[in-house]
Amino acid sequence: MTNQIVDRMEYYWTFAVAPNPNPTFHFGWPQEVDNIHNKVLPLMVLNPPEITVSTMDWNKNHILNNSNWTLITYEGLPRDYNVTDDLKILELWDSMENDLFNWFYNWWYYYENQLGIEFVLTSPIKITRMKEASNDRMLALKVTFGFDFYRYCATTTDYPNVG
Helix, strand or coil: CHHHHHHHHHHHHHHHCCCCCCCEEEECCHHHHHHCCCCCCCEEEECCCEEEECHHHCCCCEEEEEEEEEEEEEEECCCCCCCCCHHHHHHHHHHHHHHHHHHHHHHHHHHHHHCCCCCEEEEEEEEEEEECCCCCCEEEEEEEEEEEEEEECCCCCCCCCCC
């Protein structure tokens, strides 16, 4: 179920992103970041996914879901940051990407190796670096990726009684 996938994404973001203690996770939209006043950085905002259901699966006992996900991770600039220090920005983005890859690996590993569920990646992981996102003291990474997963449906021998 999609909510279980999101719960697992949140779990691995809030408990497995090192070296940052207690990062913040929000399921919603990037516009809502300014309204999260007690946020702790790094912050991951996971947008509701776009899901396409294969109509070929309606007569089976499972439904193939092709899902496309967008998330944005935010991190604050250090207090001593100088506007002209572009190399420092690159180091921060690299660090944010390392945290993101660590999160992705841990989340993916849970399904692939602990549960034995194979997720089929349907699009590459695309990362866009953004400066001055939400406010002028934050950096952000916008990440998009897609994967297929199956949802269990009713068995085909248990048709509803319509008569």
